[in-house]
Amino acid sequence: MILIVGALILLMLAAAIAALFFKDLINAVIASCMVSLIAAILFYLLQAPDVAMAEASIGAALVSAIFIIAIRRTQRNEE
């Protein structure tokens, strides 16, 4: 159990750092979406299923969609 939680936390940290360093904004949004998803799994494992639901639906789905819509609306010349 503690090994799984530790591995998930490491993965989450890696995704967060990747979100900072990606040059392409869409990739960064996907990485931050991954942070939210892993956070949801962690909340579930730590016996907070209702927080996990809120995190998965708002943090992973809605916020990523809003970011992607905003990026599509603005100019994308970072490549």
Place this chain on the structure above:
Amino acid sequence: MRSIISFVLLLIITWGISLSLDRIPFGESKTHVGDYYIEKGREETGASNVVTSVVVNYRGFDTLGEVTVLFVAAIGLSAVLYTRRKKQKGEVEPASLVLTTGCRFLFPLILLFGAYIFIHGHLTPGGGFQGGAIIASAFLLVYMGCRGRRISETGSKTVESLSGLIFLVVGLIGLAVGGRYFLFNFLPKGELNSLFSAGIIPIIYIAIGCKVGSELGGIIDRLVEESG
């Protein structure tokens, strides 16, 4: 030079915060209110989910505040993004058949799942906010999958206003009947663990679920419309 100074400042701040955190006992309950909720929550509110009994019953007024914050955010977003209706350009590329059919198949199932979560908010984990967010993600799926489809704006506005009104009216009835505080649980508690139990909690949670779902759906609608 500047980076060294900021690094040293950061170290000092970290040291200060950890010193102050060190004095707080970790993992012990400092107040008795949490123990009280766990011990008495079920019999006092009739909800088998203790989190729900706190969110809707003991701290119902705070929940009204949260719903209001979301409402104000949605209004502000509409005000910022308000543009005169662009005429439909008519050049919306239709999505492929597989995608459209898949979205149409999944949409009612996701709606049902969200409704299940907030109707059973007093029995199982989750509640109005989670169910509403899941319903909003169903709308998001439709906007992304079946392009050019819109949810009727007057319909979502009506649902939103009605559910907010139901929340307030139920709270005021509690105030009038119980005479003690806003959102007094005036309905019979019923049997623990059954669907019709916990008095006003299911009604409030259904109202919150509909309100959050239509508000977040409205935000997504605004953004998708703006991005064209």
